[in-house]
Amino acid sequence: MPDRPAFVAVGKVLKPRGIQGEAQLLPLTDFLERFDDLKTVRLECENKTHVELTVEYVHAYGNRLAIKFCGIDTPEAVLVYRNAYVQISQDAVYALPDNTFYVFDIVGLPVESVSGKSLGRVMDVLSYPASDVYVIDNHGREVLIPAVRDIVTIDKVAGKVVVQNIEGLF
Numbered sequence: 001m002p003d004r005p006a007f008v009a010v011g012k013v014l015k016p017r018g019i020q021g022e023a024q025l026l027p028l029t030d031f032l033e034r035f036d037d038l039k040t041v042r043l044e045c046e047n048k049t050h051v052e053l054t055v056e057y058v059h060a061y062g063n064r065l066a067i068k069f070c071g072i073d074t075p076e077a078v079l080v081y082r083n084a085y086v087q088i089s090q091d092a093v094y095a096l097p098d099n100t101f102y103v104f105d106i107v108g109l110p111v112e113s114v115s116g117k118s119l120g121r122v123m124d125v126l127s128y129p130a131s132d133v134y135v136i137d138n139h140g141r142e143v144l145i146p147a148v149r150d151i152v153t154i155d156k157v158a159g160k161v162v163v164q165n166i167e168g169l170f
Helices: 032-037 075-079
Strands: 007-017 022-027 040-044 050-061 064-069 085-089 110-113 118-127 132-138 141-146 152-155 160-163
Touching: 007 032, 007 040, 007 064, 007 075, 022 032, 032 064, 110 132, 118 141
Parallel strands: 110 160
Antiparallel strands: 007 022, 007 085, 022 064, 040 050, 040 085, 050 064, 110 118, 118 132, 132 141, 152 160
8 A cells, every 4th residue: 555644634624604713614524523523633725835723613504514723713814724625644544444445545556457467556536426436547548447346456465456357448
């Protein structure tokens, strides 16, 4: 498996909400309960700088989330962090069930056919309702592969993606 990043994005700060310094929060996690006990986070801003902030609270309003940082008390002050990614440290990432992976575990893995032929490297994972799709850099050519068990296997021990031979794909 590729080296795991030191920090992982779990949300994205959107536009200010109200006049108290809250911002809308777009969750980037399936585990919304993780926001209940969030204390300190790292924000990765659009210019790739980082700032550590203390979370005052995260709460739901309707089907959305709002986040409030300590000491950020006006819409103008929180606007500075618009489009910043809310990150947590790698050791705070939840464990997943067997045969499920985080995107950061897949991106960067080498891809091989079942016969061992190098097919490239996973560059991205696209999420669709039916299944995820792996974007493979096939030696300069982009190939999309549905991430379904009949076609793709993740060999966690060897740190690679193994693809069944599909006529015309490679």
